[in-house]
Amino acid sequence: xxxxxxxxxxxxxxxxxxxxxxxxxxxxxxxxxxxxxxxxxxxxxxxxxxxxxxxxxxxxxxxxxxxxxxxxxxxxxxxxxxxxxxxxxxxxxxxxxxxxxxxxxxxxxxxxxxxxxxxxxxxxxxxxxxxxxxxxxxxxxxxxxxxxxxxxxxxxxxxxxxxxxxxxxxxxxxxxxxxxxxxxxxxxxxxxxxxxxxxxxxxxxxxxxxxxxxxxxxxxxxxxxxxxxxxxxxxxxxxxxxxxxxxxxxxxxxxxxxxxxxxxxxxxxxxxxxxxxxxxxxxxxxxxxxxxxxxxxxxxxxxxxxxxxxxxxxxxxxxxxxxxxxxxxxxxxxxxxxxxxxxxxxxxxxxxxxxxxxxxxxxxxxxxxxxxxxxxxxxxxxxxxxxxxxxxxxxxxxxxxxxxxxxxxxxxxxxxxxxxxxxxxxxxxxxxxxxxxxxxxxxxxxxxx
Numbered sequence: 344x345x346x347x348x349x350x351x352x353x354x355x356x357x358x359x360x361x362x363x364x365x366x367x368x369x370x371x372x373x374x375x376x377x378x379x380x381x382x383x384x385x386x387x388x389x390x391x392x393x394x395x396x397x398x399x400x401x402x403x404x405x406x407x408x409x410x411x412x413x414x415x416x417x418x419x420x421x422x423x424x425x426x427x428x429x430x431x432x433x434x435x436x437x438x439x440x441x442x443x444x445x446x447x448x449x450x451x452x453x454x455x456x457x458x459x460x461x462x463x464x465x466x467x468x469x470x471x472x473x474x475x476x477x478x479x480x481x482x483x484x485x486x487x488x489x490x491x492x493x494x495x496x497x498x499x500x501x502x503x504x505x506x507x508x509x510x511x512x513x514x515x516x517x518x519x520x521x522x523x524x525x526x527x528x529x530x531x532x533x534x535x536x537x538x539x540x541x542x543x544x545x546x547x548x549x550x551x552x553x554x555x556x557x558x559x560x561x562x563x564x565x566x567x568x569x570x571x572x573x574x575x576x577x578x579x580x581x582x583x584x585x586x587x588x589x590x591x592x593x594x595x596x597x598x599x600x601x602x603x604x605x606x607x608x609x610x611x612x613x614x615x616x617x618x619x620x621x622x623x624x625x626x627x628x629x630x631x632x633x634x635x636x637x638x639x640x641x642x643x644x645x646x647x648x649x650x651x652x653x654x655x656x657x658x659x660x661x662x663x664x665x666x667x668x669x670x671x672x673x674x675x676x677x678x679x680x681x682x683x684x685x686x687x688x689x690x691x692x693x694x695x696x697x698x699x700x701x702x703x704x705x706x707x708x709x710x711x712x713x714x715x716x717x718x719x720x721x722x723x724x725x726x727x728x729x730x731x732x733x734x735x736x737x738x739x740x741x742x743x744x745x746x747x748x749x750x751x752x753x754x755x756x757x758x759x760x761x762x763x764x765x766x767x768x769x770x771x772x773x774x775x776x777x778x779x780x781x782x783x784x785x786x787x788x789x790x791x792x
Contacts (some may be wrong), residue, residue, distance in 0.1 A: 344480075344481055344632075344657075344660060344661075344664075345455075345457070345477065345479070345480045345482060346477075346479055346664070347465070347475050347476070347477060347478055347479075348378075348459060348465035348466050348475055348476070348478070349466075349475065351455070351457055351459050351478070351480045352378065352459075352465075352466075354455065355382075355447055355455055355481060356381065356382065357383055358447070358449050358453050358455070359382070359386060359389060359447070359449065360385055360388070361449070361768075362389050362394050362445050362449040362450055363394065363397065363450055364394060364450050365394065365395045365396075365397075365448075365450055365451075365510065365686060366389060366394060366395070366396045366447075366448075366449050367446070367447070367448040367449075367491075367492055367495040367660070368386065368395065368396070368397070368398045368399070368446075368447050368510065369398070369442065369444050369445070369446050369447075369495055369498060369648075370399075370400065370401075370404075370407055370439070370444070370445050370446075370447075370460055370461055370462055371400075371401045371404035371405075371442065371443050371444070371634070372401075372404040372408055372460035372461065372462055373398075373400050373405050373408065373409060373460070373461045373462075374405075374408040374409060374460075374461060374462035374463070374464075375408060375409035375410055375413045376462060376463045377463050378461055378462055378466065379408075379409060379461050379462065379514060381415075382414070382461055383413065383417055386398065386417060386420075386422050387416070387417060387420035387421075387422060387497040387590065387725040390417075390420045390421035390422045391420055391421060395423075395510070396421065396422045396423065397422075397423045397425075397495075397499065397506075398417065398422055398423065398424045398425070399424075399425050399426075399427055399442060399495070399498055399499060399502065400414075400424065400425075400426055400427065400428050401426075401427045401428070401441050401442040401443070402427060402428055402430070402782040403428075403441055404441065404442075404443075404460070407696075408462070408549060410767070412473065414522065425499065425502040425503055426502065426647075427441070427442035427501070427502055428440060428441065428442065428501075428502075432761075432764075432765065432768075439642070439644060440532045440644050440645060440646075441644070441645045441646070442498050442645070442646045443634050443635075443640075443641065443645040443646060443647050444494070444498065444634050444646050444647060444648040445457050445458060445460060445480075445634050445648070446491055446494065446495060446648050447460055448491050448492050448495065449460065451488055451492070451511075451512030451516075451517060452484065452488065453482060453483065453484055453488060454482070454483045454487065454488040454491040454492070455478065455480055455481070455482050455483070456477065456481055456483065456527075456632070456633055456634075456648055456649070456650050457479065457480020457481065457632070457633070457634070458478050458479060458480065458492060458557070458619055458632070458633065458634055459478045459619070460479055460621050462476060464476060464588070464617075465478060465619070467616060469479070473616050473618050474615045474616050475616070476615075476616060476617045476618070476619045476675065477613065477615055477617065477618040477620055477668065478618075478619045478620045479555075479620040479621075479622050479632050479664075480648060481632055482634070483525065483650070484520035484521070485517055485518065485520035485521060486514040486515070486517045486519065486528060487525045487650070488498070488512060488517060489511065489512040489513060489514040489516075489517055490514060490527040490529075490762055491512045491527055491648075492512055493511060493529075494527060494529035494648055495630065496508075496511060497529060497531065497646070498507075498646050501646075522654075523652060523654040523656075523657055524652070524653045524654060525650050525651070525652055526650065526651040526652075526653075527640045527648070527650055528540065528631075528633065528635075528644075528647075528648070528651060529647075529648055530635060530641070530642075530645070530646065530647035530648065530652065531646055532644055532645065532646065533643060535642060535643060537635050537641070537642060537647060538564075538565065538642040538643070539647060540631075541565065541631075541637075542564070542568045544623065544625050544629060544631075545565075545568035545569055545571070545572045546568065546571070547625070548572055548577045548579075548625040548626055549577065549626055550577065550578060550626050550627075551577065551578045551579075551580075551624070551626055551627065551662070552572055552577055552578070552579045552580075552623070552624075552625050552626075552778065553578075553579075553580045553582075553623070553624050553625075553662065553665045553785070554579075554580065554581045554582065554622070554623050554637065555560070555581075555582040555583075555620045555621065555622045555623075555665065555668065556581065556582070556583055556620075556621055556636055556637045557583070557584060557587070557617070557618060557619045557620065557621060557636055558587070558589065558592045558596070558636040558637075558638055559581065559583050559596045559599070559631075559636065559637045560592060560595045560596055560599065560636075560637070560638035560639065561595075561596075561598065561599025561602075561603075562637070562638060562639050562642065565637065565642070565650050566602060566603060567579065567601065569581075569603060569608055570602065570603065570606035570608070573603075573606045573607035573608045574607060577647055578609075579603075579607070579608045579609065580608070580609045580610075580611065580665075580669070581603065581608060581609070581610045581611070581668065582611045582612075582613060582618065582665065582668055582672060583596055583610070583611070583612055583613065583618070584612065584613050584617050584618045584619075585612035585613055585614060585672075585673065586616070586617065587617060588617060594732075597722070600675060600722055601677070601722065604676070604677050604722065605673070605677070609674060610674070610675045611669055611672040611673065611674050611675070612672055612673050612675060612720075613671065613672050614671050614672055614673060615669065615671060618668070620632075621633060621634060621635055621636055621637075621649070622641045622661060622665070624658050624661040624662045624665060625656060626658075627658045627659050627662050628653070628655050628658050629651065629652070629653055629658055630651070630652045630654075630657055630658045630661040631649055631650065631651045631652070632650060632652075632661075633647065633649025633650055634647045634648050634649065635647040635649050635753070636650075644667050673718050673719065673720050674718070674719045674720070675719070675720055675721075675722050676719050676720070676722065677705065677721070677722055678721055754790055
């Protein structure tokens with residue numbers, strides 16, 4: 344396990360500089376700053392030394408983070424750079440799907456999977472009293488490295504010519520490097536792999552389910568899974584940022600607190616500059632870490648990469664770090680009191696279960712194993728603030744329509760025309776494809792001997 348930039352970045356750079364044959368590098372944000380330039384120089388040096396360096400950057404994530412000259416210099420040095428999903432005229436809404444993965448693999452010997460991007464933001468600004476961002480990653484050896492490479496190939500193939508399989512490490516050719524079982528979870532758009540796994544873990548947890556997430560946004564099926572676990576007596580805790588680089592996400596996140604708190608889920612907000620980690624630990628037996636956030640974009644829309652670890656010794660380490668993080672957090676409660684009004688399973692809309700702990704039927708603030716948070720804060724009326732904001736936006740749109748109708752009509756007309764042309768292009772492409780398939784299917788078979 345590697346914590347924060349101070350442990351991840353040096354390990355990444357050391358592995359890059361030691362690469363002899365191949366480097367696979369994929370990240371959502373690669374910034375043209377002190378950190379990004381150091382990585383760029385290391386990659387260029389290896390490419391000039393004959394190492395095959397392949398890099399995937401997300402168009403949206405890196406769009407304003409680095410100049411064209413920055414990427415051109417990498418390509419001129421021999422680094423093969425691909426951009427994931429830039430806007431295309433024929434796909435007006437295609438940009439919504441992003442490559443949110445953060446991975447690095449060298450020579451089939453070592454791989455890194457984490458939540459960290461490549462930017463000085465993760466280092467903080469000590470000279471201005473800004474602490475580093477809190478984030479978690481792991482370093483892998485053994486056959487799991489080959490599966491991390493295959494996850495890289497999925498996105499590489501989605502950006503252009505496919506990557507030949509023979510350039511990848513064969514899992515059966517890599518000897519085991521330890522005794523910890525690891526599963527690579529390579530999430531793709533519409534695959535819901537991690538969502539189904541997290542639902543399963545929420546249902547299977549017996550004692551504890553502790554989650555850290557950077558951009559939690561309430562998603563009804565997953566919220567219900569957490570509520571059911573809490574009402575069944577599982578100690579469910581969620582650690583999220585108190586301040587975030589995406590303020591709207593922070594407000595949406597708080598808007599989803601209430602149903603969780605009412606079911607007994609304990610929510611903590613990090614007191615530092617930003618907690619960007621995406622981790623989970625259940626019953627001190629199972630742990631997960633990677634790039635996926637607990638929101639609809641990660642569950643369904645993006646390419647994500649996580650690992651699940653089924654080893655008590657590692658899960659206990661995750662749990663210890665989670666409790667340490669809670670010491671730098673503030674617990675969010677429904678009122679100024681620790682205890683809240685009990686809610687029965689039936690009034691919460693959940694079925695009565697057989698064989699469940701009595702604590703699952705009545706929710707209360709748990710004292711056993713309570714974390715030493717730095718304080719508590721009442722939730723307040725978060726929803727009303729968001730509702731007033733949305734009302735103000737709608738009033739502004741209505742006023743614009745009344746007084747400047749052309750300001751609404753022209754953009755809508757352009758959008759409608761764009762969608763129409765995109766549909767016509769797609770229809771034409773499908774028609775040509777069907778015609779080609781029909782010609783192949785009607786081609787006469789060659790005469791037999």
